[in-house]
Amino acid sequence: MIQHFSCNITGNAHERDGTPCQDKLLIFTNGISFFGLSDGAGSCKQSDIGASLTLKETYSWFLQNPNSSSPSDLLLSIQNCLDKYASENNLITRELSATLLFVFINNEIIRIGQVGDGIIGFRKQNTKFKKLFDAQKGEFANETTFVTSPLNKIKFQTVELSLEVNETIDIVLMTDGIEAVLFNSKEHTFTSAVDKFFQWLYDEPSEEVNLGIKSAIEKNIKPLTQDDLSIIGVSYRYEVADSSSESVYWYTKAFNYIKRLFNFR
């Protein structure tokens, strides 16, 4: 079973300048599930397009490589896609700079990755949320790396998690604007707002939750920051329908393990 919420709000700075929101969000939940956030670089005018292309290319790559446990080729694929768009539109690729945060769920396997700033947290079976990766930031507030940075400068952080039958995982992805308000960097903890969002997700009608979270963020968080605000929350429980499916599950698990052992695709 999968439940999710998402919210994407244009920040005060872009509203004031009349410029587009540079955060983009992509969600697909058909069989396999994909959740992605990308934050276009503030200094690049076309970075909102770069963010959209980055997410679409990441999703396509996972559709073609659903069992790959080493997504290092993904970055190359994103850069090729951005280079192509840039050359067709008379741009330099740097103008499309964006970060990337994603979660890809294929049965019991969950692949999570991050390039640049923003934050991803997770918890299993209702424990406390933990930060998954250290963001790749520079010393100052306006410095980070992007998917367009030279490959040897990018710290592409990925992890593959595997769930047991009936195990639940909650994952939260945030771009840096909302991270500053919902993650306490001194204590390395997520604030209680994140727990509230998930509680609303569990308890309230799904058609209401996104609107409720959006209204809470617009009222309580947007006045505190200039940046765009984007968040995705995913609650996933890996279930197997019946005993025959459970056998299939164990066969598939063994098969996938052998494939990974021999590095097959």
Add this chain to the structure above:
Amino acid sequence: MSKYDLIPSDLTENPTARIAICLVLDISSSMDGDPIEELMEGVTLFQKSLHEDPIAKYAAEVCIIGFGSSVTVIQDFKTVDNNYFVPMLSASGLTPMGQAVSTALDLLEKRKEDFRNVGVDYYQPWMVLMSDGAPTDAYSSSAKRSRSMMEQKKLTVFPIGIGEGANLNILEEFATRSAIRLKGLNFKDFFVWLSKSVSSVSRSTPGQDIKLNTDEIKGWGTL
């Protein structure tokens, strides 16, 4: 209260990225009279303008160092969100600019370390160096240190000369940009410009290039 609501304890305190600004001010005996009075008013206006800015008041942290008969930290780094400090400056003594800049750079480094320790993001810090003369102490090592930090994009330095007696060539040794000579005692316009520039930085989003409004400099200074 809607069921979809948050309370302040659900959020972090002051999530605004900070910008540390150190004002390094000449209060030697030659500044006595109108210059020191105008300087005091300018510094007060600067803090008042930041205090009235809804974003900058949470982002800007201002430190004031005076150099004259001694080097004095008149105000350590503080935000101006609740109130602001009216500095009481009195002019006396020589111009120990080298020691003052060295103190400023040490305090800026310490402040950045504090930010890192509490997990607060920060912008490149600023140092404003204002003098109506030339250093009377050994200044070359602190000038070299300041300039090198600016070259490495670790610090932004604004060297400002007050009046015709200011040695702009020496002030420029502290920075990689040209020193600007204040027109008369036009401290107020300078500090209004400075507060607007701080405001632009505090409103910028990560990755955004920040361009200072150099056209407005013509209103208060000459290159």
